[in-house]
Amino acid sequence: MNNILRFRRMLPTVQCMSFIFQRVTESELRLSFYKTAYVNESYYPSRRVFSTHCRDTGNTESEVSDCEPVPNTEQIDLNTVTNGDPELEKRLKVLFLEVEVMRQEGDKVPANLNINHWKELINMATRSMRRKYLTFLWKNEVKKANEQKKKEEKKKIREEELNVLKQIDDGHIQYGLSRNSIFMRVYDSTITQFDNSRLIQAMQFGQKLVVDCGYDMHMTSRECMNCAKQLMLLFAENRFHRDPFNLYFCNIDRNGHTMKELHKYINTLYDDHFPLNITEKSYLDLFPKENLVYLTPHCREEMLTFDHDAVYIIGGIVDKVNKEPLSLAKAKKEGLRMAKLPLDRYLTWGSGSGKSLTLNQMIQILLDLRFTGDWKIALKHVPRRKITQDDGKFYGQFNKKGLSRNKVFSKYRTASFN
Known part of the structure; x- marks a missing residue:
């Protein structure tokens, strides 16, 4: 005591x-x-x-x-x-x-x-x-420590292999990169510039897609962090696609939690040369109102076909805690057209699985739908854990054809040029 x-x-x-x-x-x-x-x-x-x-x-x-x-x-x-x-x-x-x-x-x-x-x-x-x-x-912290340990072990093994290779003199030419390649190294910066070139072309001629980033006050701190990570993945998925959208991040707050976290992921986010349109303005001030279509899962109208002249809007929100139909209320208040993905029409959902999709999954679906015009191909990005194993309406029919995703894209690309 x-x-x-x-x-x-x-x-x-x-x-x-x-x-x-x-x-x-x-x-x-x-x-x-x-x-x-x-x-x-x-x-x-x-x-x-x-x-x-x-x-x-x-x-x-x-x-x-x-x-x-x-x-x-x-x-x-x-x-x-x-x-x-x-x-x-x-x-x-x-x-x-x-x-x-x-x-x-x-x-x-x-x-x-x-x-x-x-x-x-x-x-x-x-x-x-x-x-x-x-x-x-x-x-x-444990994950980072394990990754660092694996890197050190791989480095040690690579150094031992290099020491063995240096002792071998078989009379052949010794190429660079640990004697395993005759080609020059392609640096990450070169690949980044190549990917950004597609975005620059999309900013000139591509179809516009808006991400509404005005939901900070409706999300918790953890949800803002999760939303920032999804926005980063959304930008990456759009950049890697062969026919990307011209992205607009509207209604942003540079002092908000989401944009601060996103800036940590992308250090060059606010640079003038960065291939992304970021603005504090509303999409109502940038585009004609009759062209805007707000994608919200709470409306009744299904999006059956892709409109190449429309400007689609995705709500930049993670709503794990707040389940209120905020995007529906916002679209009604602003008098915009609304649509939702026809998930129930093409998929059989498993019991207890939510129908919510992440922001990067949404843009993957829209990219493939715009490129192919086929919902069966676009909805391949819905996680398999959310649907039943015997979903014959979608997955079974697609897999029976034995076509990979790249072959399907090649088929549509060839058909478009013929």
Whole structure:
């Protein structure tokens, strides 16, 4: 009990202690006492920092050689996370202790948490949400560590093979790239320029496709991050296609969460030479209203044929939490034509599977539908896990022909030139 009383005196506020005691047993507190992370309210020129201390010696980890290092020893600037809000600062102190207790309990907690991670944690209302987020970060950390380990192992094997090849002198010409190619290396930058050339041509002559990025206020932080990743994949799928769309990202907010995350994926997003139309304007200000068609799964009108003169609009939203028909309401309010993909007409959905599609799957369907005009080919991008295994209406009929996707494209391309 003496250790527990000493632990109490080390905490900054009684409120923090009451919050912790609701979730921590006495044995866990004894364990936490010997390896405690607490707030050292020492003032530096313009910031307050969180320092990790060991046991009760009062020395930091850098000054104690026999102290077991606690993960995440990076000094966190409290003012950067809380913007000087005393309530948020108090909550952040509690989060420091909560994460440390979870780590000592053996939960899946990442070794390093940066400022952005703490900002996400401080905005989460429940402990279960924070636990799930920490588990997600831990899995990403383990995945990166395993990938780095595999790279090092492959590098070591490659170096050993090169050493063996150098010792062999059979009189033949030794080509470059580990003696396995007579061709020059094609760099990633060259491939990127080749892919971007198709987008530049599409920006001049291609059909326009709009992504409505005005749903930030209706998405959670995790949904915004997921939406940004899907937008990145959407751009990539469009760029890799042989006949891409002329993409427009409308209603964007450069200070919004989604665009900030997207900018992390694509560093050159706002450069003048980047082959993508990004604007804060609405699509109503850019295109004639009679040409706009909003694709929403909540309307009744099915899109049976592809209109090459229409400007289709995709809602840039991930609605895992909010299931309200926001895109339907927006299209009705603006008086636009609406349509939905004829998924039920061509597919048999499995029990319990949702009919929602990601943004990159949507553009894959539209690209192939525009190129071939065949729904059976376009809907191949719907994940197989969402439909029944014996779906004879679509997959069985297509696979019986024994045609691959490239052969089908070649058939349609040949027919178009004849």
